[in-house]
Amino acid sequence: MSLGRFLLGRLIALVVTLLLASLAVYGALYLAPGTPLSFLTRGRTVTPEELAAIKAQYHLDEGFLSQYGHWVAGVLHGDFGTSILGKAPVLSLLGGRAFNTFMLVAFASIIILIIGLTVGITAGLKRGWVDRTLMVGATGAMAVPAFVAAIVLVLIFAVNLHWFPVFGAGDSLGDRLYHLVLPGIALALASVAYVARLTRAAVRTEADSDHVQTAVSRGLPRGAVISRHVLRNAMIPIVTVAGLTIGSLIAGAVVIEQVFQLNGLGSYLVQAVGQKDFPVVQAIVLILVAVFIVLNTVVDVLYAVLDPRISAGRQSA
Amino acid sequence: MSILAVQSASPEPVEMPTSSAGRAHRMGVGAWIALGILVFFMLVALLGPLLISTDPASISLMDSFGPPQPGHPLGFDGQGRDLLARLVYGARSSMLGPILVVLISTVLGGTIALSAAWIGGAYDAVVARVIDALFAFPGLLLAILAVSLVGPGLLAASIALSIGYTPYVARIIRSAALQERSLPYVSALTVQGLGGTSIVLRHILPNVSGIIVAAATLSYGYALIDLAALSFIGLGVQPPASDWGVMVADGVPGLLQGYPQESLYASACIVLVVGAVNFLGDRLTETAEGGR
Numbered sequence: 303m304s305l306g307r308f309l310l311g312r313l314i315a316l317v318v319t320l321l322l323a324s325l326a327v328y329g330a331l332y333l334a335p336g337t338p339l340s341f342l343t344r345g346r347t348v349t350p351e352e353l354a355a356i357k358a359q360y361h362l363d364e365g366f367l368s369q370y371g372h373w374v375a376g377v378l379h380g381d382f383g384t385s386i387l388g389k390a391p392v393l394s395l396l397g398g399r400a401f402n403t404f405m406l407v408a409f410a411s412i413i414i415l416i417i418g419l420t421v422g423i424t425a426g427l428k429r430g431w432v433d434r435t436l437m438v439g440a441t442g443a444m445a446v447p448a449f450v451a452a453i454v455l456v457l458i459f460a461v462n463l464h465w466f467p468v469f470g471a472g473d474s475l476g477d478r479l480y481h482l483v484l485p486g487i488a489l490a491l492a493s494v495a496y497v498a499r500l501t502r503a504a505v506r507t508e509a510d511s512d513h514v515q516t517a518v519s520r521g522l523p524r525g526a527v528i529s530r531h532v533l534r535n536a537m538i539p540i541v542t543v544a545g546l547t548i549g550s551l552i553a554g555a556v557v558i559e560q561v562f563q564l565n566g567l568g569s570y571l572v573q574a575v576g577q578k579d580f581p582v583v584q585a586i587v588l589i590l591v592a593v594f595i596v597l598n599t600v601v602d603v604l605y606a607v608l609d610p611r612i613s614a615g616r617q618s619a
Numbered sequence: 620m621s622i623l624a625v626q627s628a629s630p631e632p633v634e635m636p637t638s639s640a641g642r643a644h645r646m647g648v649g650a651w652i653a654l655g656i657l658v659f660f661m662l663v664a665l666l667g668p669l670l671i672s673t674d675p676a677s678i679s680l681m682d683s684f685g686p687p688q689p690g691h692p693l694g695f696d697g698q699g700r701d702l703l704a705r706l707v708y709g710a711r712s713s714m715l716g717p718i719l720v721v722l723i724s725t726v727l728g729g730t731i732a733l734s735a736a737w738i739g740g741a742y743d744a745v746v747a748r749v750i751d752a753l754f755a756f757p758g759l760l761l762a763i764l765a766v767s768l769v770g771p772g773l774l775a776a777s778i779a780l781s782i783g784y785t786p787y788v789a790r791i792i793r794s795a796a797l798q799e800r801s802l803p804y805v806s807a808l809t810v811q812g813l814g815g816t817s818i819v820l821r822h823i824l825p826n827v828s829g830i831i832v833a834a835a836t837l838s839y840g841y842a843l844i845d846l847a848a849l850s851f852i853g854l855g856v857q858p859p860a861s862d863w864g865v866m867v868a869d870g871v872p873g874l875l876q877g878y879p880q881e882s883l884y885a886s887a888c889i890v891l892v893v894g895a896v897n898f899l900g901d902r903l904t905e906t907a908e909g910g911r
Contacts, residue, residue: 319752327764334768341768441901445894447844449851450886453867457879468875546755553757553845560852572852575767583767587760598752 382585403566422501443495452488545601653895664714667707675704709861717842723781728788736796758783829907837900
C-alpha cells in the first residue's frame with residue numbers, strides 16, 4: 303500500500319481522536335457533582351448578569367450535543383470562552399504562558415536528544431565497564447521523579463553553590479534561558495535515561511546483526527560501518543521513542559513549572575484548578591492533550607517515512 | 620506517566636554465555652534486594668502506623684528543624700513534627716494508592732487487549748489505532764482534570780490516572796496476546812470445539828500473565844510518581860495529612876533555609892521504591908519475553 307493511503311488513514315485517525323478527546327474534556331463538566339451551572343459557579347456569589355453570561359457562554363439551555371458543538375466551533379475559531387475569575391477571554395490569558403511552557407519543553411527536548419543519544423550510542427559501542435556504568439546510572443536516574451530532581455538540583459546548584467536562581471522565569475532572552483537550566487535538566491533527567499537505554503539497545507542490536515558483521519569482515523572502515531550501517535538503522539526505533547518521550551514531557555512540565563514558578567500553562571492550570579476557574583482548566587487540558595495527540599501522530603508518520611516497511615506492513619495488520 | 624516502559628522494537632540482545640553463571644547469580648541478588656526494599660516499605664505502610672507511638676501531626680514549634688534525639692531518630696520538620704512518624708504514615712497513601720491504579724488499568728487494559736486480540740477484524744483495528752494515538756498518554760493531565768471536578772484527593776485522581784494508563788497496558792498485552800493467538804495450539808483448541816471465551820481465559824491469559832505482571836509492576840512505579848507529583852503540587856493528599864509527595868513540597872521552605880531533611884528523606888523513599896519496582900519490572904519483562 304502506498305504511503306499516501308497510510309498518511310490519509312493517520313490523518314483521519316488524528317481527527318477522530320481529537321474529536322473524542324475534546325468530547326471527553328467537554329463532557330467532564332457533566333461528571334462533576336451537581337448541575338453544570340452550580341459546578342461552574344461553586345464557591346462564589348454571582349450576580350444574575352454573571353449567571354446569565356456563564357449560561358450563555360456554555361449554551362446551557364440547549365441539549366448536550368448542541369452545547370458541545372458550540373464549544374468546539376468556538377475553539378476552532380480560537381474562542382476558548384471567558385475566564386470566570388479573570389473575566390477575560392481565556393485565549394488572551396494563555397498566549398505568553400504557552401510560550402514559557404514551549405521554551406521549557408523545547409529546552410528539555412534538546413537536552414534529551416543530545417545527552418540521551420550520546421550516552422546511548424557510547425554505551426552501545428563501548429562494551430565493558432563504560433557501558434555498565436552508564437546503564438546503571440541510567441537505570442537509577444529513571445527512578446527519580448522530575449520534582450525530586452528539581453528539589454535536589456535547587457539544593458545543590460541554587461542554595462549551596464549559588465550558580466543558578468532558585469525560582470522565577472527571568473526577563474531578557476538570555477536571562478530566561480539561564481532561568482531554564484535547572485528546570486530543563488529536572489524535566490529531562492528521567493527521559494534522558496530512558497532514551498539512553500533504548501538507544502543503547504537499538505545500537506547493540508544493529509552492531510550484532512549479520513549485515514554489520516558482513517560489512518566489518520569486508521574490511522570497511524569502522525567509522526563508515528558505524529555511521530552507515532549501525533546508526534542509520536538504529537535511528538528508526540530511537541526516533542519513535544524519543545518522540546513519544548517528548549510528548550510525555552507535557553505532563554511533567556506542569557509539575558516543574560509549579561516548582562520553579564515559571565508561569566507557564568502548567569502552573570496556570572494548577573492555579574485555575576485551585577481557583578475553580580473551569581473554562582481555563584478545560585482550555586489548558588484540551589490544548590495539552592491536543593498537542594500530545596498531534597505529536598504522537600507525527601512520530602508515527604515519521605516512523606513510517608524512515609522505515610517504508612511500516613506503512614506497507616501495518617495496512618495488512 | 621513521565622516515561623514509557625522499555626518496549627522497543629528491538630529487544631535487548633541476548634548476552635553471550637561468557638559469564639552466565641556469575642551474571643545470573645548477580646541478577647538474582649539484585650532482584651532479591653529490590654524485592655526486599657519493596658516488601659519492607661509495604662510492611663511499613665501496612666503495619667508501621669501500628670508500631671509507632673509518635674503522633675505525626677503533633678506540632679511543637681520548640682523543636683522546629685530540631686536534630687535527631689532519643690525517640691525521634693530522624694529529627695523534626697519546620698513545625699516540629701516528628702519526621703520518622705510522618706514518613707511512616709505517609710507510606711500509606713504513597714505505597715497503597717498506586718495499587719488501585721494498577722488494578723483498574725490492568726483489568727481495563729487486559730479486557731480491551733484480550734478481546735481485541737481474539738475478536739480481531741475491524742474491532743481490533745479500531746482498538747489498535749486508538750491505543751496508538753493515546754499511547755503514553757499523560758495520565759497526570761486526566762487526574763488534574765478529575766481533581767478540578769470533584770476537589771483535591773487521591774480517589775478520583777487515581778481512577779482518572781488508571782484511565783490514562785489503560786492504553787499503555789492494553790498495547791503491551793495486546794501485542795503479547797496477538798503472538799500467542801497465532802500459535803498452533805490455539806487453532807488446535809478451536810478445532811476441538813472449545814469456545815472463544817474459555818480459550819482466552821484458560822489458555823491465552825495464563826500464557827501472557829508474565830507480561831501482564833511485568834506491565835503491572837512498571838505501572839505501579841509510574842503511578843507512585845504521578846500520585847506523589849499530584850500531592851506535591853497540592854492537588855492530591857491534603858496537609859496536614861502525611862504523604863511523601865506532600866512532604867517533599869512541605870520541606871521546600873526548610874530546604875531554602877539550610878534544613879533540607881524533610882524533602883530529602885521523602886525523596887529518598889520515593890526513589891528507593893520506584894528504583895526497586897523498575898528493576899523488578901525490567902527483570903520480569905526480560906523473563907517474560909525470553910520465555911516466548
